[in-house]
Amino acid sequence: xxxxxxxxxxxxxxxxxxxxxxxxxxxxxxxxxxxxxxxxxxxxxxxxxxxxxxxxxxxxxxxxxxxxxxxxxxxxxxxxxxxxxxxxxxxxxxxxxxxxxxxxxxxxxxxxxxxxxxxxxxxxxxxxxxxxxxxxxxxxxxxxxxxxxxxxxxxxxxxxxxxxxxxxxxxxxxxxxxxxxxxxxxxxxxxxxxxxxxxxxxxxxxxxxxxxxxxxxxxxxxxxxxxxxxxxxxxxxxxxxxxxxxxxxxxxxxxxxxxxxxxxxxxxxxxxxxxxxxxxxxxxxxxxxxxxxxxxxxxxxxxxxxxxxxxxxxxxxxxxxxxxxxxxxxxxxxxxxxxxxxxxxxxxxxxxxxxxxxxxxxxxxxxxxxxxxxxxxxxxxxxxxxxxxxxxxxxxxxxxxxxxxxxxxxxxxxxxxxxxxxxxxxxxxxxxxxxxxxxxxxxxxxxxxxxxxxxxxxxxxxxxxxxxxxxxxxxxxxxxxxxxxxxxxxxxxxxxxxxxxxxxxxxxxxxxxxxxxxxxxxxxxxxxxxxxxxxxxxxxxxxxxxxxxxxxxxxxxxxxxxxxxxxxxxxxxxxxxxxxxxxxxxxxxxxxxxxxxxxxxxxxxxxxxxxxxxxxxxxxxxxxxxxxxxxxxxxxxxxxxxxxxxxxxxxxxxxxxxxxxxxxxxxxxxxxxxxxxxxxx
Amino acid sequence: xxxxxxxxxxxxxxxxxxxxxxxxxxxxxxxxxxxxxxxxxxxxxxxxxxxxxxxxxxxxxxxxxxxxxxxxxxxxxxxxxxxxxxxxxxxxxxxxxxxxxx
Amino acid sequence: xxxxxxxxxxxxxxxxxxxxxxxxxxxxxxxxxxxxxxxxxxxxxxxxxxxxxxxxxxxxxxxxxxxxxxxxxxxxxxxxxxxxxxxxxxxxxxxxxxxxxxxxxxxxxxxxxxxxxxxxxxxxxxxxxxxxxxxxxxxxxxxxxxxxxxxxxxxxxxxxxxx
Numbered sequence: 001x002x003x004x005x006x007x008x009x010x011x012x013x014x015x016x017x018x019x020x021x022x023x024x025x026x027x028x029x030x031x032x033x034x035x036x037x038x039x040x041x042x043x044x045x046x047x048x049x050x051x052x053x054x055x056x057x058x059x060x061x062x063x064x065x066x067x068x069x070x071x072x073x074x075x076x077x078x079x080x081x082x083x084x085x086x087x088x089x090x091x092x093x094x095x096x097x098x099x100x101x102x103x104x105x106x107x108x109x110x111x112x113x114x115x116x117x118x119x120x121x122x123x124x125x126x127x128x129x130x131x132x133x134x135x136x137x138x139x140x141x142x143x144x145x146x147x148x149x150x151x152x153x154x155x156x157x158x159x160x161x162x163x164x165x166x167x168x169x170x171x172x173x174x175x176x177x178x179x180x181x182x183x184x185x186x187x188x189x190x191x192x193x194x195x196x197x198x199x200x201x202x203x204x205x206x207x208x209x210x211x212x213x214x215x216x217x218x219x220x221x222x223x224x225x226x227x228x229x230x231x232x233x234x235x236x237x238x239x240x241x242x243x244x245x246x247x248x249x250x251x252x253x254x255x256x257x258x259x260x261x262x263x264x265x266x267x268x269x270x271x272x273x274x275x276x277x278x279x280x281x282x283x284x285x286x287x288x289x290x291x292x293x294x295x296x297x298x299x300x301x302x303x304x305x306x307x308x309x310x311x312x313x314x315x316x317x318x319x320x321x322x323x324x325x326x327x328x329x330x331x332x333x334x335x336x337x338x339x340x341x342x343x344x345x346x347x348x349x350x351x352x353x354x355x356x357x358x359x360x361x362x363x364x365x366x367x368x369x370x371x372x373x374x375x376x377x378x379x380x381x382x383x384x385x386x387x388x389x390x391x392x393x394x395x396x397x398x399x400x401x402x403x404x405x406x407x408x409x410x411x412x413x414x415x416x417x418x419x420x421x422x423x424x425x426x427x428x429x430x431x432x433x434x435x436x437x438x439x440x441x442x443x444x445x446x447x448x449x450x451x452x453x454x455x456x457x458x459x460x461x462x463x464x465x466x467x468x469x470x471x472x473x474x475x476x477x478x479x480x481x482x483x484x485x486x487x488x489x490x491x492x493x494x495x496x497x498x499x500x501x502x503x504x505x506x507x508x509x510x511x512x513x514x515x516x517x518x519x520x521x522x523x524x525x526x527x528x529x530x531x532x533x534x535x536x537x538x539x540x541x542x543x544x545x546x547x548x549x550x551x552x553x554x555x556x557x558x559x560x561x562x563x564x565x566x567x568x569x570x571x572x573x574x575x576x577x578x579x580x581x582x583x584x585x586x587x588x589x590x591x592x593x594x595x596x597x598x599x600x601x602x603x604x605x606x607x608x609x610x611x612x613x614x615x616x617x618x619x620x621x622x623x624x625x626x627x628x629x630x631x632x633x634x635x636x637x638x639x640x641x642x643x644x645x646x647x648x649x650x651x652x653x654x655x656x657x658x659x660x661x662x663x664x665x666x667x668x669x670x671x672x673x674x675x676x677x678x679x680x681x
Numbered sequence: 682x683x684x685x686x687x688x689x690x691x692x693x694x695x696x697x698x699x700x701x702x703x704x705x706x707x708x709x710x711x712x713x714x715x716x717x718x719x720x721x722x723x724x725x726x727x728x729x730x731x732x733x734x735x736x737x738x739x740x741x742x743x744x745x746x747x748x749x750x751x752x753x754x755x756x757x758x759x760x761x762x763x764x765x766x767x768x769x770x771x772x773x774x775x776x777x778x779x780x781x782x783x
Numbered sequence: 784x785x786x787x788x789x790x791x792x793x794x795x796x797x798x799x800x801x802x803x804x805x806x807x808x809x810x811x812x813x814x815x816x817x818x819x820x821x822x823x824x825x826x827x828x829x830x831x832x833x834x835x836x837x838x839x840x841x842x843x844x845x846x847x848x849x850x851x852x853x854x855x856x857x858x859x860x861x862x863x864x865x866x867x868x869x870x871x872x873x874x875x876x877x878x879x880x881x882x883x884x885x886x887x888x889x890x891x892x893x894x895x896x897x898x899x900x901x902x903x904x905x906x907x908x909x910x911x912x913x914x915x916x917x918x919x920x921x922x923x924x925x926x927x928x929x930x931x932x933x934x935x936x937x938x939x940x941x942x943x944x945x946x
Contacts, residue, residue, distance in 0.1 A: 702806030704878035754935030
């Protein structure tokens with residue numbers, strides 16, 4: 001039975017091979033490069049889904065997990081075992097990642113057609129797929145971190161793929177540096193975890209005794225005092241998730257990341273990589289939930305809820321078709337994080353999977369629009385419904401799924417999060433995080449529906465608002481992936497229909513998804529009130545969107561009705577000035593500090609010192625002149641001779657000969673040995 | 682039975698001879714020979730300690746083999762460098778190759 | 784004095800003598816041949832330490848490969864390695880003092896320490912254990928070393944190639 005799972009070791013291998021072969025050998029041949037990349041991800045997809053469908057029926061694997069060790073590193077504290085694994089969470093991710101990757105790979109052939117670095121693009125996205133697949137099958141934090149960084153690198157390379165554009169280059173740097181802040185915090189968390197428990201393998205971390213040990217062990221923190229170590233580790237690891245999943249306050253990189261090619265935005269900045277942060281929190285969830293009353297869960301809930309609302313409001317006032325989706329992504333990731341923060345592990349994972357499908361769909365759809373219309377500005381678009389029918393209908397499917405209209409996929413997952421938060425809030429009362437999360441996310445649902453309606457009406461209805469718009473439908477290689485993803489956006493939600501739901505519940509296997517992923521957690525009960533409210537909110541949002549943008553489509557030159565909001569609009573349009581705030585209060589002080597240090601080196605210490613030496617020299621020579629004038633010629637010559645002598649001696653230390661330097665080094669060793677011997681210990 | 686300290690003293694002597702060679706030769710090949718002597722001295726220590734102190738753990742032995750492998754790599758690269766320098770500057774005297782001093 | 788002790792002393796004197804000649808000889812080619820003798824002496828010491836396998840490796844790698852490589856290098860740069868050339872640089876006296884002092888300190892430290900006198904019995908099969916260690920505990924470093932060797936090989940070829 002287990003032989004099949006052993007193949008999990010090969011999952012990240014095929015895209016990696018494709019990456020290596022394309023980069024080393026086939027860069028010249030674009031066709032061959034494309035097929036190699038497709039073959040790499042295609043084989044992985046087949047293998048991955050074979051494993052997924054076997055694992056779904058295999059209770060043992062879902063509950064215990066199957067581990068496939070690869071190699072171990074000897075350390076001072078025993079062996080650090082690295083390997084891959086298949087368990088419930090991996091199964092869920094393995095369902096989503098290879099398929100979405102494959103769709104985007106296929107789509108890229110059309111979108112990137114004619115690009116001068118076409119083959120390199122496929123090499124990079126293959127490497128990215130390696131990173132993401134490796135991340136989801138890693139059985140320990142170290143390997144996870146390695147793949148995590150591989151993805152960070154790919155993200156940098158791909159955002160800055162069109163590096164001739166200065167904005168793309170800057171966006172790549174910004175993404176890299178911003179996520180690096182989170183990564184460092186996460187690394188600290190890993191170090192702390194390793195130093196406390198001596199292991200990084202999930203299997204060992206989540207064993208009863210280790211969790212108990214983590215609960216008992218305390219650590220002293222400045223300002224906070226002595227606390228249990230588990231929430232400290234959890235919050236540190238969460239730092240990585242905040243960076244990768246673009247949560248407040250590290251969310252600023254994601255909208256700029258839209259400078260990359262659209263398939264990249266779909267692949268990395270919507271469907272897969274950004275969900276790695278959520279995946280990390282879900283993966284380490286036992287540590288977060290170990291002490292639910294401590295800060296770890298509330299930090300997660302607050303950051304998630306706050307980000308969800310913040311990003312949703314910003315999305316209202318953006319004109320760039322991809323930026324709206326970028327803020328929508330941040331907002332939806334906030335939903336997942338907040339869901340984890342109130343303990344809705346299954347709901348968060350479910351939303352992660354469904355969101356990946358429909359957000360990839362939306363991004364690819366927007367890419368198709370950009371490809372056809374030749375602009376990213378929604379204010380110039382309009383009336384594309386007739387010219388790009390397939391793009392339009394698939395985009396609408398994605399939009400309804402994101403807005404949370406039943407029975408589309410997003411409705412079921414979003415509703416499960418809301419229902420869970422409501423349930424917790426009923427238990428804990430109004431003064432609790434679940435209430436905050438529920439309130440904020442419900443409000444977010446309304447906003448989501450509104451901005452998506454705005455986007456669809458602006459893009460596809462009315463008349464083109466720019467006369468040099470000659471839109472055309474995209475080639476089949478781009479529309480087929482859209483259709484495939486649309487099917488999932490419509491139907492995928494049925495795997496997570498609540499068990500009590502009439503007709504649909506029993507029909508779709510009694511909440512199949514919960515049985516796969518959440519065997520250890522009780523299912524969230526169906527709550528008609530919450531469900532009704534969320535449907536109502538979604539429909540209200542869509543209706544408002546129609547009222548503002550759909551009833552009277554904008555004409556060319558007409559301002560966005562949102563501008564009537566006045567200063568609020570300006571605030572939203574400028575993203576609450578967070579970028580400006582960072583540039584003023586973080587980037588500029590850092591630069592100022594660097595300048596300060598530079599000055600310290602250059603003009604405050606070294607230069608004055610040199611000047612001082614110069615002045616002393618002048619003074620000495622003055623003195624010498626006086627002496628010279630007054631009798632004592634000899635002393636002047638003596639001073640000169642002494643100076644020359646010093647120069648000669650000092651010159652000897654800078655011979656440029658390695659052997660001299662080595663002699664000094666060994667003399668030093670000798671000296672240290674002598675000190676060691678003759679100093680009392 | 683040879684005492685451990687004999688091996689250690691011999692290793693130390695070989696090491697210091699190597700150090701002298703590295704420091705005092707003008708010929709780059711001579712310096713390389715000194716380095717090889719140093720590595721041999723280290724290996725003697727590794728194996729002697731392994732044999733006398735921890736015969737059950739093979740770490741010392743394993744490291745000795747690694748040192749040998751690295752020494753081979755170092756000799757190959759070092760001699761290649763010497764030949765390259767000889768080709769461009771027509772000398773193997775290290776004092777003539779003082780590019781460090783601009 | 785037991786037989787191994789006598790053997791050790793004889794081999795040790797030869798090894799050290801050869802080593803001294805290696806670093807002092809005016810003719811580099813002589814140095815290279817004496818270096819091979821030194822390596823051989825060390826190999827005998829390995830045998831005294833019950834590691835015939837390493838002794839064989841020493842002979843193969845050091846004498847068979849490194850010494851020969853060095854001799855080749857000398858012959859390739861023969862013109863300037865003429866025997867009449869001064870082989871000592873200006874800091875040789877200071878180097879000698881430093882080396883002697885270093886030896887003094889090391890020997891002092893070694894002789895100060897009370898080492899357990901006797902060898903313990905060799906409990907494990909050293910060669911077999913070594914093989915298992917390379918494919919087991921030390922598999923990763925082992926592979927890394929192989930990569931290092933490969934890279935050194937390629938690098939040496941590229942550096943020394945005629946352009």
